[in-house]
Amino acid sequence: MSTMDDETQAIISGALADLRDLVARINTLGLFSANETFDEISIRNAVYMLVPYVMGDVQLRVRTLENEERMEQIMKAMISFKSFTRLLDDYQVIPSDDKKLHAAPLPADRSKLREVKIAQYKAEKAVRSSVQNLMSRGNPAASTQEPSTDFDLVSSLLSSTSSDHDQDEDEIREIIKAVLKLFWIQAIGHLSNIEKEVEILKSAPPSDRSSGPPNPSSSTKDEAWKIDMPTGGSLLDKHGKPLRPFTILPSTAGDRARFQAGVFGPDHRLPTMTIDEYLEEERKRGNIITGGGEASFNAPTSKEILQEASEMDGTLGGDEKSEQKRKEEEEWAMYTEANPKGMGNTMNRG
Template identity: 20%
Template sequence: MVEFKMEDMALPALFEHARKIHSASDSAVDQETLTKGIEALRICDDRVSKLGLFSANESKDDVSTANLKYLLVPFYLGELIEKVAQDDRIPVLKKSQDQLKEFISICEALELVPEEEIGNSALGATDTLAVQRAKKIARFRRQRAAEAKLQEIRERKERRDRSLRAAALSTPIEVGEEDAQDDDGEEEREAWLTTISLAVCKAFDLLDMLKKEEQMLLAVKEKQSQEGEHEFSREILDERAKKAESWHQKAASRAPLIRPMQPITCATFAQDVIEGRAKATEFHEHKHQPMIFGPASLVGGRLASEREMMAARVFQPGHRLPTMSIEQAGLREMEIMNKWQEMNKKLIEESNSSWHKDGPITASDDEEAAEEKARAWDDWKDDNPRGAGNKKLTPCG
């Protein structure tokens, strides 16, 4: 396989090669490939500078569509430099910030930076927290709008390509009509301008992040220089660990060795009842030992100082402790059940006794009750003849 040198490649091919490495760097790229991408972008940046493709006296309308993509070279270079793995990260952060600032300055000269982003704190101005928050919200909205627009352009291009392929299969394309069908310069220009707008938003966010990271690293470096390296040495940490371990060992040796009582559970109590060692109504006196949390010196209950008393109050469970054992709750439920059964038995006995006192109902009793009911019905019909209640409704009533 023949390997081409980057110096011999044309500018469009070299830029496309570097752009593929930049796109692949979002997932996982080794440092060697990352170095090749940085080298390719540096060659592209050098060639763009020598050719003088962009000028401070021009605007975005003066730049041709074919040259718009080369505005992204400093942005791609800044993002790839930021991902370089190096022991001393501060120089890496500075180089990445320089490239991003160069990209923002070129876009600002070409009127590609929104007015609210001009004079951002990353370029030297100081903003309040409210202003920074408003800028971030507006930047996020512009970024989402640019991503949606790029997706729309991509889908529109795919639909047009499918329609062109379908038309080519049905109607042959004559000589000279191919360029007319592939003439999408306006769409390409719109896509590159939207990509640059999206890159501007990402550049400002990345610039803020790199600046904060640099400040943190400088603060750590300054603290190390002031306090000395011995504060961060491994020997001091090992010595502290040994002191803590010895303290816990001495505290455990001072604590009395108490063997906890075997708890009586529902299972063991039920087994005792089945095997005859206990009765179902028998109440077992069993109290759980209180659980003490905290250092081993507090287990024995020797609260000699105010400090130990405060520690004993702190190391407590975050839930409510039970007020009775499991077998006590079971015995109480059994007691309630026995009372319920006794009450039901008493009610059944009372009902049976009242039934015996009244005596059984015979057939003669049923006949007498039916005759009495019929006589009452006849009497009521005599007192209330048919239609007596509707006299007021008739005209002559």
């Protein structure tokens, strides 16, 4: 049965509704906890670890007609697959060697990439064969008929965990672990394909939703750019002589007008201030050095300003500047006494 048939889509919609209800019940009951290991889970509960994978697989089978709808469906499937792989990571179901083989970034070299792909295919085939061998132990009839789909495999696994089944519990747990490993490998492949499809959908042109007749206003606008829009009356007289000036434009004038309208759009960064405003702002920030020139040459030095301020007798400021000038002169006298002239470089003397 094709997944594009209406009957199949009705089954898929019903399955998704049941799976959502099942996920809600699992979360309400708290079947899984990060504080326990895989061996501590009952085999009845361990089977429900497959629910996120099954939900993601069913989500990919939903029929879509537009790119936006397809993007929405594959993003939902991605969430389900990531939830499944995260759950197995929490219970440490997948060995580190398998993670390095299947979940590591693919090499850029084509020869190495081919080797990795072959190794992944052989590993998946070996896991699938191991699942079949394990299931045939407790049910010899299963060895003659391999499950055609993953859903058949889940169904047979559910029957193995039923209360009236006489198979050993450790064997069933081993089967469940092997199936989880197989579905984890397939989930990693689905996630890789989803990432590629997302990139394709993002680069795809927007879908044309208008299935009706073309809009006459658009063609009128294009025709208007081919020649100046007449303001009234005829453009030519009966002898073909122009009655007023006009400009003949190329047939691509409509494209040129559209490109021109896109110039300085909302995504362009236009100036927000004049040059004078920018320089004034930089001056306030102290990023512009001032001074120099004749004005700076004629300006008094700091010593001259201090000398002038200290001569203001009878004022508090004059007394403070006089005391400051006296300290500076005293410090300079002490420095010259400790460092007499000619004592700087004594290494090169003859």
